[in-house]
Amino acid sequence: MRFTPRIHDVYIGRAVIGTVLLTWAVLLGLDVVNAFSSEAKDIGQGSYSFGHAIAYVAYTVPRRAYTLFPTAAVIGALMGLGQLAATSELTALRALGLSRRRLSFSVAAAMALLTGLMVISGETLGPWAQGQADVLKSSARYESNMSMARYSGLWAREGNTFLNAQSGEEKLLDGGGTALELHDVRLYQIGEDGRLQTLTHAAVAEHRDSGWTLRQVQEDHFAERSVTREKKADMPWQSALDPAALAAGLAKPRNLSAHDLHTSIEYRRRNGLDARDYEDQYWSRWFYPLNVLALCLAAIPFAFGSLRSGGMGKRLFLGILFALGFWLLQLFFGRMAGALKFDYRIAYALPPIVMMAVSGWLFRRRSS
Incomplete structure (x- = not known):
């Protein structure tokens, strides 16, 4: 079977990409509206204004687009192929000698192009824009004599x-x-x-209802001509820094790039900290392209049968069903990996394997 791009690949790819982009725009628009309605309740806190809310949501659009793309891909692919099936164009292409596998390759090539662009955005624009959004919101909501930025970890001033x-x-x-x-x-x-008068290093700074506590402390006092050092197991820290503001300024694992996630994993392992949340997100990034392609390929067999006589509602229902089923399957294996402490690579490899097995079985069944 030849895989050289031909005119029918362009035709099918254009049809699928068009419906995917349309579906993507609708889902993203709904998500943005919902996000803005959630941000509206924070307007008035500190100096957080209507303009800040708009800017915050706008900064989060790349991350939201990355998250919604797999769902948009499977729904859009089914709708695009369903339109071709309903007008008998897929039947005509089959009559020209194109196999189902060859037509599936046309869809996979189109989806691979969009997925590649989405991966690049998810590793560059998405984390940067989300970081800008977090800093903007934190500095506006928790205005005080504190400023925040993230150049090397978390910085705050009091x-x-x-x-x-x-x-x-x-x-x-x-x-x-x-x-x-x-x-x-x-x-x-x-x-x-x-x-510099005092440099205090603590392995952990913990905030509870009783206030701040520093643990495993090393405190250096700088005089004009001397330096003295004290070491303490624990010591209270009298500070008015708002823990909610600091928590808001921390980068969540799901908002980091794969490179930053890997760096965080190595850092936490070196210091004996739990890194499983970061490992979860790290391996989800690596399996992201495979998940998108597996979802779309698993749904393709329906285009050669049930979608021919179905309307838009049926295609939409099947797309949502596939996306929801895959998400639940991935969530199940991810939670099992966290609870049973087995490798996240296995957890993220199983859902696409299951979907591809289903797709292969459906292909053989419809070919028989």
């Missing part, structure tokens, strides 16, 4: 004290509520003359 934390996370407490933990924390206290 008066003459500057905080830098390499990573952090929110944890659920057994008795209810949440605690914020910042890891590898450095506190720089600057004097009125602009010179």
